[in-house]
Amino acid sequence: NAGVMQNPRHLVRRRGQEARLRCSPMKGHSHVYWYRQLPEEGLKFMVYLQKENIIDESGMPKERFSAEFPKEGPSILRIQQVVRGDSAAYFCASSPKSPGVGEQYFGPGTRLTVT
Amino acid sequence: AQSVTQLDSQVPVFEEAPVELRCNYSSSVSVYLFWYVQYPNQGLQLLLKYLSGSTLVKGINGFEAEFNKSQTSFHLRKPSVHISDTAEYFCAVSDPSGAGGGNKLTFGTGTQLKVEL
Numbered sequence: 001n002a003g004v005m006q007n008p009r010h011l012v013r014r015r016g017q018e019a020r021l022r023c024s025p026m027k028g029h030s031h032v033y034w035y036r037q038l039p040e041e042g043l044k045f046m047v048y049l050q051k052e053n054i055i056d057e058s059g060m061p062k063e064r065f066s067a068e069f070p071k072e073g074p075s076i077l078r079i080q081q082v083v084r085g086d087s088a089a090y091f092c093a094s095s096p097k098s099p100g101v102g103e104q105y106f107g108p109g110t111r112l113t114v115t
Numbered sequence: 116a117q118s119v120t121q122l123d124s125q126v127p128v129f130e131e132a133p134v135e136l137r138c139n140y141s142s143s144v145s146v147y148l149f150w151y152v153q154y155p156n157q158g159l160q161l162l163l164k165y166l167s168g169s170t171l172v173k174g175i176n177g178f179e180a181e182f183n184k185s186q187t188s189f190h191l192r193k194p195s196v197h198i199s200d201t202a203e204y205f206c207a208v209s210d211p212s213g214a215g216g217g218n219k220l221t222f223g224t225g226t227q228l229k230v231e232l
Contacts, residue, residue: 003158
């Protein structure tokens, strides 16, 4: 049973470009969470999605950031017009259809570098 | 708002020695508490969690943690560490009444445990 997959593992973008980060949850999981880890900081919650629904996006920056989890395919975190401050590790986690508390399984992360 | 403080950014310890990683939280409501471990280039793995009941929680790999409500702490302990325990450890808290039923986690900044021979 494959774990949570994230790709790419490393992504380099120039300022002003777009970054697309993908997350494939574990088989049978229909809940996805995105977290961002800035250098020297802990992980910060960004958004919680179920298939075709955004449940909680209270941690998402108001501009340039969006997330989706379509009926088919991976969840996508999209960052438009990236800036140097977006450089961070972005982690995705998934949980089962009826998640028990704390049953989040994390992917290995995507490390975004903005030059 | 909730917050988590891990005062020790790094903890060096010799193999087979005991270790305690400290975690304090602030919250005005009841909380769920978690410890995660992150090995290099990997995602976070749940070590243990406290939801309710016994304040002493046992997790994987011989780790345990004790919930102390009066001190708002959830320190992680292991009586005898191994080289393979070298990793980064994150304490996290969630609000049971929040969106996602307690699955929205607030993390501390992490403690790097380095086990030496």
